[in-house]
Amino acid sequence: MVTQETSIIFPRGKVTFDIGRCPQRACFQQTVLLSHAHLDHVGGLPFHVCTREMLSLPASRVVVPQGFAAGVRKLVDAARELQGSPPLDYQVLELQLGEDHVLPSGYLCRCFPTTHTITSQGYVLYSQRRKLKAELQGKSQEEIRQLRLAGQDVTDTVAVPEIAFTGDTTAGFLDGPGCATLEDALKARVLIMEMTFLCDDVTVDEARDKGHMHIADFVANAHRFQNEAIVLIHFSPRYKRTDIITTLNTMLPPSLMAKCVPLLNGIE
Ligand SMILES: [Zn+2]
Ligand SMILES: [Zn+2]
Structure with missing residues (x-):
């Protein structure tokens, strides 16, 4: 389902x-x-x-x-x-892995591999900010102003991961080969992640076979998620709203629960 x-x-x-x-x-x-x-x-x-x-x-x-x-x-x-x-x-x-794509809204978009029953990928959107060049850190404002007046570029553009989305995936996406965009997804300010299975009526192995996350896999990997907020989506329709809230409160350690928000639109 x-x-x-x-x-x-x-x-x-x-x-x-x-x-x-x-x-x-x-x-x-x-x-x-x-x-x-x-x-x-x-x-x-x-x-x-x-x-x-x-x-x-x-x-x-x-x-x-x-x-x-x-x-x-x-x-x-x-x-x-x-x-x-x-x-x-x-x-x-x-969009291929490692490729940059700038959206009409100005956000930079990159993708990372996910593990589902068919080909799939997640996305990270980055804001692009100007930051004083590292070698100019510590110089006075007047020195920097003079350099700028002399035509020197005093800033670098840095990409800040703002929001990431996994789409459908097993927890296997966390174990993929080193991918900088995946690491950015895990430290984006907001991560939107699927959390299809919450109970042992579907085991961790069965969840992986079906191509989806199981909450036990999330708990086991809690230390990987450095996000400020994690929006959990795509709950199996077998669960009612109250089941979801109760299970999250029971299963997730308090430090992880504090940053998780279940998206319950349309769930009774
Ligand atoms: Zn789906
Ligand atoms: Zn799917």
Whole structure:
């Protein structure tokens, strides 16, 4: 079983992480970052593209894992053909590991590998800030002003990881080969992470076979997460709202629970 849909909107970045069935607010985010192609994450994409076209908004920009662009185009184009509309203006970009992609909102986007039943990846968005060059630290403001007036560039641009999204994954993504973007995901200010299974009705091994996180894996790796806040999503529909809250409070050590926020929209 899977949750009904996943679409997490980050308005400041004009981004939606996955598109779910395309909730209305997602239409107003230009960029769709797709973690993988399961329907609960990608099904609403034709609606996103068509709605933005209809409202004369800038064309949808869809970022996908490597090898998925052609399939995603087929999905959108089939819907367009069925409704007999003229060709739609939209972009599909495959983002590879190690590649930088700057979004129209100015955020820098990079991806990291995740481990699901099909090809998948997570994303990190970075703000880009100007910082005084290391060799100029300790100089007076007047000295720096003189250097700037002389035409010298006194700052470097640093990328600060602000928000990360795992999409569907097992805890195996934490054990992947050294990946700087994964390490950034684990220290981004906010991490949005799936937490499908919470109880032993599905064991840790079974959760891994199904391609999802188990809370016991989260607890075992608690020391890895340096984030200020962790938003937990994608709970199995077998759990009720009260089960989720009770289990998190029981299973998570207090220091981890203090920064976890379960996203319970639509859960009874
Ligand atoms: Zn999935
Ligand atoms: Zn899913």
